[in-house]
Amino acid sequence: MLRDITLGQYYPADSPIHKLDPRVKLLGTLLYIISLFIFKGYVAFVLAAVFLIAVIKISKVPFSYMVKGLKAIVILMIITGLFNLFLTPGTEIWRWWIFRITKEGAQNAVLMLFRLTFLIIGTSVMTLTTTPNQLTDGLEKSLHPLNKIHIPVHEISMMMSIALRFIPILIEETDKIMKAQMARGADFENGNLIKKAKAMIPLLVPLFVSAFRRANDLAMAMEARCYRGGEGRTKMKPLHYQKRDYIAYVIVSLYLIAMIALRIVWNTFVVPAA
Amino acid sequence: MSIILDKVNYTYSAGTAYEIQALKDINLKIEDGEFIGVIGHTGSGKSTLIQHLNGLMHATSGDIYYNGADIYDEGYDMRALRSKVGLVFQYPEHQLFETTIFDDVCYGPMNQGLPKNEAGLRAFEALRSVGFPEELYYQSPFDLSGGQKRRVAIAGVLAMKPEVLILDEPTAGLDPKGRDEILDQLALMHKERGITIILVSHSMEDVAKYVGRIIVMNQGSVMYDGIPKEVFRHYKELEAVGLAAPQVTYLMHELQEVGIPVRTDATTVEEAKAEILRVCQGRIR
Numbered sequence: 001m002l003r004d005i006t007l008g009q010y011y012p013a014d015s016p017i018h019k020l021d022p023r024v025k026l027l028g029t030l031l032y033i034i035s036l037f038i039f040k041g042y043v044a045f046v047l048a049a050v051f052l053i054a055v056i057k058i059s060k061v062p063f064s065y066m067v068k069g070l071k072a073i074v075i076l077m078i079i080t081g082l083f084n085l086f087l088t089p090g091t092e093i094w095r096w097w098i099f100r101i102t103k104e105g106a107q108n109a110v111l112m113l114f115r116l117t118f119l120i121i122g123t124s125v126m127t128l129t130t131t132p133n134q135l136t137d138g139l140e141k142s143l144h145p146l147n148k149i150h151i152p153v154h155e156i157s158m159m160m161s162i163a164l165r166f167i168p169i170l171i172e173e174t175d176k177i178m179k180a181q182m183a184r185g186a187d188f189e190n191g192n193l194i195k196k197a198k199a200m201i202p203l204l205v206p207l208f209v210s211a212f213r214r215a216n217d218l219a220m221a222m223e224a225r226c227y228r229g230g231e232g233r234t235k236m237k238p239l240h241y242q243k244r245d246y247i248a249y250v251i252v253s254l255y256l257i258a259m260i261a262l263r264i265v266w267n268t269f270v271v272p273a274a
Numbered sequence: 275m276s277i278i279l280d281k282v283n284y285t286y287s288a289g290t291a292y293e294i295q296a297l298k299d300i301n302l303k304i305e306d307g308e309f310i311g312v313i314g315h316t317g318s319g320k321s322t323l324i325q326h327l328n329g330l331m332h333a334t335s336g337d338i339y340y341n342g343a344d345i346y347d348e349g350y351d352m353r354a355l356r357s358k359v360g361l362v363f364q365y366p367e368h369q370l371f372e373t374t375i376f377d378d379v380c381y382g383p384m385n386q387g388l389p390k391n392e393a394g395l396r397a398f399e400a401l402r403s404v405g406f407p408e409e410l411y412y413q414s415p416f417d418l419s420g421g422q423k424r425r426v427a428i429a430g431v432l433a434m435k436p437e438v439l440i441l442d443e444p445t446a447g448l449d450p451k452g453r454d455e456i457l458d459q460l461a462l463m464h465k466e467r468g469i470t471i472i473l474v475s476h477s478m479e480d481v482a483k484y485v486g487r488i489i490v491m492n493q494g495s496v497m498y499d500g501i502p503k504e505v506f507r508h509y510k511e512l513e514a515v516g517l518a519a520p521q522v523t524y525l526m527h528e529l530q531e532v533g534i535p536v537r538t539d540a541t542t543v544e545e546a547k548a549e550i551l552r553v554c555q556g557r558i559r
């Protein structure tokens with residue numbers, strides 16, 4: 001039931017993308033998102049699409065998984081699309097009552113939809129090919145310099161990885177308790193709002209009790225193994241860049257440079273000519 | 275009247291990379307008044323199987339009939355089914371939530387729509403039948419020991435007076451006395467009220483002592499289904515899938531190997547004792 005919900009799920013596969021250092025994927029995703037917001041013109045658009053499709057192909061993750069992420073933001077996309085469509089000033093091409101569509105609006109709407117789609121799919125590639133643990137590891141290492149200004153980077157990323165680790169456990173627990181109460185005749189579906197809220201008590205109380213119990217156990221277990229925060233702590237699997245990571249950096253940089261070049265070309269030649 | 279499973283399959287996380295087929299073509303017929311033991315190694319699908327019996331899990335394919343009616347039919351009253359087929363989960367102590375133990379046991383009967391005083395009566399009866407000390411009835415369930423919580427949780431299902439009672443490893447983690455008390459109580463209910471009991475267990479001794487029929491699960495399929503003597507005759511095959519026969523079965527086989535002509539199908543200590551005495555007395559004479 002509840003377990004079928006997927007949140008930024010990792011898809012295990014043996015691909016070069018999976019093997020990349022998480023820092024490369026984090027930075028690469030960030031740069032890709034930036035490139036989406038600087039691109040202008042159809043050539044750049046095609047380049048962004050080709051780049052994304054190539055990465056997906058290499059990652060061996062089925063395309064249907066990428067699209068799953070899109071479902072969650074369909075509403076947001078529709079709203080952004082409509083806003084752009086109706087509220088952009090410019091040359092009018094269609095009008096009815098108070099609604100008017102301009103040429104610029106239509107262009108903007110289409111552009112925005114593609115940007116959002118690429119953005120979501122691009123980040124899905126990262127979350128689908130990187131385990132949450134790798135991701136926090138990468139984040140911790142990338143943000144390490146912030147320690148200098150007294151931001152507890154290690155502690156924050158430890159909290160993050162624990163939280164991420166516990167999401168599936170708590171979902172499973174919710175599922176179990178829900179079933180146990182349903183076996184005792186609980187009814188979570190029918191009735192008015194007050195009745196439904198009341199029906200949640202037999203679910204929420206055991207859930208909180210078990211969450212606290214787990215937190216307690218975990219704290220105890222960490223202390224028993226002498227955990228004392230980030231200072232002087234070494235890693236079992238420290239992150240080291242390999243040859244493929246440098247290659248990936250080069251490819252992403254080339255892509256970004258190409259996008260910037262395309263923008264400059266577009267701005268200087270195509271736009272003035274138009 | 276019975277429960278019938280017809281080619282039941284169940285797949286966890288179907289359509290994802292983590293697909294696991296937990297049940298494969300299960301065909302079973304469970305008659306009224308049976309006392310059944312379900313055994314199988316860890317992960318063989320026991321818990322998955324029993325959750326199908328009261329409709330908590332919906333088979334990926336296949337049909338389940340309760341008293342002749344298809345429970346997957348549109349408009350079938352699942353809540354009524356769940357109050358007839360009681361299910362005590364593995365580690366049921368995590369489901370307690372009320373402020374007092376007594377109220378928690380009342381939760382099931384109240385959900386069945388019984389008036390408060392009748393639900394209370396049921397709760398008293400259920401708590402007494404699992405041997406729960408009366409002076410603790412109005413304490414918080416969260417202050418109890420693990421074993422005491424277990425009894426409260428079992429009472430919570432017993433209070434609903436189900437026709438079929440399913441228990442998933444009810445005695446895991448209990449001391450020998452507590453284990454015997456609970457199992458004896460189940461046996462008594464089976465005898466007196468004639469309810470059907472399905473007991474999932476890892477203890478071959480318990481199963482051999484109490485049940486009349488054993489279902490052996492192996493990797494999602496039914497491997498053996500029969501009376502204990504027959505099933506434990508395959509003790510070598512059972513060992514191959516990570517199970518075992520009761521200790522006395524091994525004893526009897528060893529006795530026979532050293533030349534003492536005992537019959538090897540004893541599954542409980544009492545039977546073994548009687549059989550050994552019979553052979554010994556035969557020799558003395």
Ligand SMILES: Nc1ncnc2c1ncn2[C@@H]1O[C@H](COP(=O)(O)OP(=O)(O)OP(=O)(O)O)[C@@H](O)[C@H]1O
Binds near residue numbers: 003294315318323364
């Ligand atoms: N919620 C779930 N999601 C995905 N897979 C599951 C889930 N629950 C069980 N499984 C898988 O289904 C199979 C059968 O599990 P099940 O819990 O029925 O085993 P079991 O016989 O009850 O084991 P145990 O003796 O340890 O209780 C196992 O391979 C398990 O990994």
Ligand SMILES: [Mg+2]
Binds near residue numbers: 320321322364442
């Ligand atoms: Mg189980």
